[in-house]
Amino acid sequence: MLDLLSGFIVELRNAGLPVSLTENLDAMEAIMHIPLEDREAFKYALGATLVKNHSHWRSFETVFEVYFSLRGPEYAIDGTGEGNADLDEFMRQMQNLQGQGEGKGGGTMDGLTPEELMNILMNALMNGDQAMMRALAKQAVQRFAGMEPGRPVGGTYYLYRTLRNLDLDGMIDKLMEASRQQVGGELTNLEERLERDEYQDRIEKFKQEVEAEIRRRLVADRGAEAMAKTLRKPLPEDVEFMHASRDEMQHLKKALQPLTRKLAARLARKRRHGRKGPLDFRNTVRHSLAYGGVPAEPKFKYPRPAKPELIVVADISGSVAAFARFTLMLVYAISNQFSKVRAFVFIDGIDEVTEYFKKTEDISEAIHRINTEADVIWVDGHSDYGHAFEVFWDKWGKEISPKSTVMLLGDARNNYHASQSWVVKEMRAKARHVYWLNPEPKSYWNTGDSIVGEYGTFTDGVYECRNLRQLEAFVEKLA
Amino acid sequence: MSNRFESVQEVREGLKRVNYLADEGIAGVAYLADRLGKPVLIEGPAGTGKTQLAKSVAELTGARLIRLQCYEGLDESKALYEWNYKKQLLRIQADKGSDGWSEIHDDIFGSEFLLTRPLLEAITAEEPVVLLIDEVDRVEVETEALLLEILSEYQVSIPELGTITANQIPLVFLTSNNTRELSEALKRRCLFLHVDYPQLEREKEIVLTKVEGITDALADQIARIVRSIRQLDLKKAPSVSETLDWARTLVLLGIENIDAEKAKETLHVLLKYQTDIAKAAKELSND
Numbered sequence: 001m002l003d004l005l006s007g008f009i010v011e012l013r014n015a016g017l018p019v020s021l022t023e024n025l026d027a028m029e030a031i032m033h034i035p036l037e038d039r040e041a042f043k044y045a046l047g048a049t050l051v052k053n054h055s056h057w058r059s060f061e062t063v064f065e066v067y068f069s070l071r072g073p074e075y076a077i078d079g080t081g082e083g084n085a086d087l088d089e090f091m092r093q094m095q096n097l098q099g100q101g102e103g104k105g106g107g108t109m110d111g112l113t114p115e116e117l118m119n120i121l122m123n124a125l126m127n128g129d130q131a132m133m134r135a136l137a138k139q140a141v142q143r144f145a146g147m148e149p150g151r152p153v154g155g156t157y158y159l160y161r162t163l164r165n166l167d168l169d170g171m172i173d174k175l176m177e178a179s180r181q182q183v184g185g186e187l188t189n190l191e192e193r194l195e196r197d198e199y200q201d202r203i204e205k206f207k208q209e210v211e212a213e214i215r216r217r218l219v220a221d222r223g224a225e226a227m228a229k230t231l232r233k234p235l236p237e238d239v240e241f242m243h244a245s246r247d248e249m250q251h252l253k254k255a256l257q258p259l260t261r262k263l264a265a266r267l268a269r270k271r272r273h274g275r276k277g278p279l280d281f282r283n284t285v286r287h288s289l290a291y292g293g294v295p296a297e298p299k300f301k302y303p304r305p306a307k308p309e310l311i312v313v314a315d316i317s318g319s320v321a322a323f324a325r326f327t328l329m330l331v332y333a334i335s336n337q338f339s340k341v342r343a344f345v346f347i348d349g350i351d352e353v354t355e356y357f358k359k360t361e362d363i364s365e366a367i368h369r370i371n372t373e374a375d376v377i378w379v380d381g382h383s384d385y386g387h388a389f390e391v392f393w394d395k396w397g398k399e400i401s402p403k404s405t406v407m408l409l410g411d412a413r414n415n416y417h418a419s420q421s422w423v424v425k426e427m428r429a430k431a432r433h434v435y436w437l438n439p440e441p442k443s444y445w446n447t448g449d450s451i452v453g454e455y456g457t458f459t460d461g462v463y464e465c466r467n468l469r470q471l472e473a474f475v476e477k478l479a
Numbered sequence: 480m481s482n483r484f485e486s487v488q489e490v491r492e493g494l495k496r497v498n499y500l501a502d503e504g505i506a507g508v509a510y511l512a513d514r515l516g517k518p519v520l521i522e523g524p525a526g527t528g529k530t531q532l533a534k535s536v537a538e539l540t541g542a543r544l545i546r547l548q549c550y551e552g553l554d555e556s557k558a559l560y561e562w563n564y565k566k567q568l569l570r571i572q573a574d575k576g577s578d579g580w581s582e583i584h585d586d587i588f589g590s591e592f593l594l595t596r597p598l599l600e601a602i603t604a605e606e607p608v609v610l611l612i613d614e615v616d617r618v619e620v621e622t623e624a625l626l627l628e629i630l631s632e633y634q635v636s637i638p639e640l641g642t643i644t645a646n647q648i649p650l651v652f653l654t655s656n657n658t659r660e661l662s663e664a665l666k667r668r669c670l671f672l673h674v675d676y677p678q679l680e681r682e683k684e685i686v687l688t689k690v691e692g693i694t695d696a697l698a699d700q701i702a703r704i705v706r707s708i709r710q711l712d713l714k715k716a717p718s719v720s721e722t723l724d725w726a727r728t729l730v731l732l733g734i735e736n737i738d739a740e741k742a743k744e745t746l747h748v749l750l751k752y753q754t755d756i757a758k759a760a761k762e763l764s765n766d
Contacts (some may be wrong), residue, residue: 022667030670033514034487034507041487045506051668054522054657054673118703190739190763194703197710201679258657265658269619360754364712 008067012050015059015236019050039068055236055255065215114165117143121166125175125202137209140166145214158214168203175199237468241323241439251320252468256326259472260333266476267273267337277301308405308432308478313392316376317347317383323439323465324409326368330475331407332363339403344396345370346388349378352396369429383413385455386420391409393423400427405478406434408459412445412452419451425458432434436462437474483513483540483650499528499535500677500685508672509536518630518651520666523674525656526718530613533652533673539608540648545604547597549618558625559635561594588639598626599635602645609650615665616655623662623724626653630668639686677719679706683717690726700737701726708749708759719748725749739764 005028012019028048043064051060093372115138124132144165145158179195236255239248291297312331314324328343335341335357342354351374356366378387400406404429409467436459436474438445438452445462446453456462465471484490501509509532512519521529524569537544547558554562567587574583595603601610612626627634636764653669655661677685683702686693701722709716717725727749734741743760750756 018663020667022661026517026670029515030511033511040485040503041507044504045511047504048508048511048519048670048672052520052669052671057673188706188738190737190742193763194700194707197707198703201706262657262659 011063016062017056023050064456066219085418128202133206134209137213141210141213159211162210172199240466241326256329256455260330264334299408309403310338310342311342311404311406313344313408315383319405320439327409329363332357345374345376347376348380348384348387349376350388350391351375382415384417385414386418389423390420402432404431406431406437411438411440413449414451416449419454421454423459424455428458434459437460437465439465441466484510493539494535497535497538498688500681501665502681510669512650512670515647518669519654519672520653521672521674522655522657526720527674528652528719529674533609533611537557542607542609544609545597545601548613549615551617553622557596558598559596563592563594567592596630601649602643612653614659615653620662623665627664656669686726688742689723693730710718711762713755714752721749
């Protein structure tokens with residue numbers, strides 16, 4: 001047990017979770033008070049002692065599943081695929097079903113045709129039958145995933161194969177149809193929506209069962225350590241913007257909100273607790289009246305540094321679009337820390353999008369409008385920094401003042417067009433600061449058609465912003 | 480030290496008796512907090528029952544609840560202790576000329592002249608207490624350090640008096656709305672509990688226990704609508720307390736069955752931003 005636990009903690013650290021020695025000891029102590037056969041309690045005991053940040057919980061869960069998936073009676077796995085544990089369970093399930101007169105096939109599930117299996121699955125989903133869903137997940141994986149021991153394929157491949165065979169999207173429509181029949185007529189919009197949400201939730205649970213089942217089998221095949229390595233997911237703040245999957249994007253988005261709140265609070269605090277200023281004579285005299293004219297309570301003038309004005313110029317062509325979106329979201333979420341924020345987006349043409357943010361409180365809607373409405377294509381829709389900068393300078397260049405800070409976002413992959421880097425030079429001469437944020441790893445800079453170095457010489461600094469952590473650090477420095 | 484709880488199950492049932500429906504995680508952590516004698520740091524969105532948990536545990540164990548509400552600018556004299564200098568002055572003046580200086584000195588720094596503040600009070604209490612440090616993320620990072628000694632050693636050091644150690648280890652709950660990252664030092668000393676919006680079944684049960692005169696069907700409908708609304712991309716998702724408000728509103732209005740129209744009319748109880756209300760109303764009426 002101790003070995004397993006220390007392996008588990010090493011893996012947590014590998015996944016990027018900061019687990020200190022005392023936390024480790026706490027975890028050891030905690031599990032002594034918990035009955036080991038209670039898997040949920042065990043999990044929460046470890047979670048409470050080891051994970052101190054909610055955004056790390058998902059990583060923790062993955063590692064936990066890998067290390068402790070083979071333990072616990074209800075998770076007994078049959079190594080051969082036709083062992084007795086599963087079979088018994090199926091038998092019981094089937095008998096239950098038959099008793100209710102809902103099931104079709106008899107004997108074991110192995111003998112069922114796919115259609116029958118689908119019917120049982122549909123029934124289970126209709127009734128929200130947890131145990132049945134778990135058994136079905138097992139059966140589905142066994143039947144459809146086609147897992148071969150020792151084959152070096154990731155779990156996602158098996159998951160995909162299983163789910164494709166089950167056709168869960170079609171299932172939702174069928175379920176909706178069935179519930180319509182049950183009511184005997186049409187559902188109102190609201191009811192329909194609620195039903196759909198309910199089924200989606202159940203199907204999601206079923207998917208998780210399938211995923212867990214695949215993971216269990218893989219762990220049994222390859223061992224926990226190897227498995228943990230392949231499943232290791234970066235923490236949300238370490239996910240790279242440029243290579244984030246859709247799922248990771250969702251998590252990034254969720255992570256962004258609390259982050260902006262924290263950032264805003266921190267910046268506001270920073271602004272308030274500046275250096276102490278000189279004596280405020282007038283205020284001190286005013287307060288001395290309370291002490292009969294004795295200036296017992298000196299008052300100071302606190303400096304109020306002016307809030308910077310921010311001009312964001314972002315490349316939103318395919319490769320860096322996600323990065324631009326996140327930066328704009330972040331900047332607008334803390335826009336009260338700046339006296340003014342203006343946003344421009346470009347691909348090979350450039351357009352101002354400040355208005356989109358002004359009209360709505362909903363940042364994601366504004367981002368959506370940028371993607372659909374902004375006029376950013378000039379010739380062919382491939383990034384042309386040179387042309388975009390030139391137009392920017394002609395149209396809006398005179399509005400850059402010594403108060404403004406200019407942020408240029410993009411990978412500076414210019415498709416071998418003219419760079420027009422004099423624009424950046426001119427900008428720097430007029431603006432307070434000009435910064436360039438590049439979502440690419442530093443080692444890729446100035447390779448191929450990237451000319452970030454050429455632009456960079458005219459800015460006050462080029463920063464690598466591959467993930468939320470780096471972006472946050474930059475923005476904090478800025479305000 | 481005797482333990483307050485025998486098992487996780489007992490915590491869960493006990494909390495249910497005092498009308499707090501805990502899930503596996505909450506009950507488990509509360510149980511561990513007692514066993515390990517460690518404070519619990521509760522984090523989560525506003526209105527999910529973080530503070531209520533501490534109150535309920537206090538009620539369950541029959542302990543006195545001592546609450547320290549944190550705010551910016553909270554300091555030692557408000558959180559830990561303060562010398563009652565007025566009384567000290569009186570004491571000095573009363574004895575003018577009689578005693579030697581050293582005797583007075585020893586005398587005026589006795590516990591008689593000490594004003595206990597919540598933290599010290601929790602430590603010195605004779606009877607069982609539950610200490611609730613509410614919204615700990617509101618204090619500055621420097622002030623956080625004040626809490627460290629009491630959280631790990633359950634003692635307070637007063638330079639003039641020495642160290643005061645706890646008679647019994649109190650259950651300590653800290654809540655945080657996560658407006659800033661708490662220091663590692665503080666987190667390390669605590670068990671961590673994230674309280675999220677409840678699952679469908681639990682929310683329904685909460686509505687059923689907390690709202691009087693509500694039917695099972697209505698509670699079910701409420702829980703499901705709230706779940707749908709939470710899935711939207713909103714500025715502020717409805718919290719449990721808002722769900723309860725909404726349920727009470729519906730009961731008061733005598734609504735037995737929610738349709739899109741009625742839901743729209745009462746949405747403002749559930750959501751607090753105009754844009755959110757508009758969005759939810761749109762989502763609920765046409766799919």
